[in-house]
Amino acid sequence: xxxxxxxxxxxxxxxxxxxxxxxxxxxxxxxxxxxxxxxxxxxxxxxxxxxxxxxxxxxxxxxxxxxxxxxxxxxxxxxxxxxxxxxxxxxxxxxxxxxxxxxxxxxxxxxxxxxxxxxxxxxxxxxxxxxxxxxxxxxxxxxxxxxxxxxxxxxxxxxxxxxxxxxxxxxxxxxx
Numbered sequence: 001x002x003x004x005x006x007x008x009x010x011x012x013x014x015x016x017x018x019x020x021x022x023x024x025x026x027x028x029x030x031x032x033x034x035x036x037x038x039x040x041x042x043x044x045x046x047x048x049x050x051x052x053x054x055x056x057x058x059x060x061x062x063x064x065x066x067x068x069x070x071x072x073x074x075x076x077x078x079x080x081x082x083x084x085x086x087x088x089x090x091x092x093x094x095x096x097x098x099x100x101x102x103x104x105x106x107x108x109x110x111x112x113x114x115x116x117x118x119x120x121x122x123x124x125x126x127x128x129x130x131x132x133x134x135x136x137x138x139x140x141x142x143x144x145x146x147x148x149x150x151x152x153x154x155x156x157x158x159x160x161x162x163x164x165x166x167x168x169x170x171x172x173x174x175x176x
Contacts, residue, residue, distance in 0.1 A: 002038050004131060005030045029127075037063065037124050042159055048086020049152060056082045064122050074116035077109045084109075085132075088148040097136070098143030 005012070005027055012026040033041075040062045047055035056079050060066050066078065084105050088095040121129075139146060 002033050002035065003030065004033070004128070031127055033124055033128070037122070038159075041128075042156060044082060045086060045089060045152065046156055048082050049089035049149065051083070051090065053079050053083065056086075063125075064119070065125075067118050070118055071116050073112060074118075077112040077116070081106050081109050081113070088146075089152040091149055093147075094145040095148045096143075096145045097139035098145070100140070102136070103140075 005024055012024060014023045014025055015021070016023065040059050044056055044059040044063065047053075047059060057066070057075060060078060060082065061068050066075070070078070084102055087100075087102070088097075
């Protein structure tokens with residue numbers, strides 16, 4: 001979870017239809033994330049998945065998405081955006097990327113967030129969110145139905161049970 005290829009360009013992937021396997025071809029835009037960041041980030045996703053708005057807000061502050069001095073309207077818009085993105089990880093059945101309206105709903109919150117934001121998002125999130133947006137887009141274009149909740153639940157269960165590795169010495173990076 002702490003190492004990721006961050007370029008969502010479709011040409012960086014090869015799909016072997018016979019094997020039903022997707023292979024990453026280009027690691028040029030890969031980066032590591034520090035443990036404190038990923039610890040807090042996975043908890044934001046988990047909080048959204050279980051519907052815990054208060055924890056989304058607190059972990060967003062821990063990540064420095066928020067200063068703690070934001071207006072109530074900004075906090076609500078931020079949490080609404082996170083909760084909307086977390087819906088894919090909340091549904092027990094496969095999430096239908098082909099019929100969701102996530103992008104439209106997030107877009108409606110952007111004017112409030114731009115007007116009231118007190119601090120830029122953490123630097124680490126730019127590459128991470130670029131990758132997530134690209135992944136969301138490809139799943140949407142493919143009209144994919146993916147069991148995101150069960151996949152995330154498995155990753156979350158393993159995340160805190162992984163041995164600590166030295167930065168730059170990861171034996172088997174999990175590439176998303």
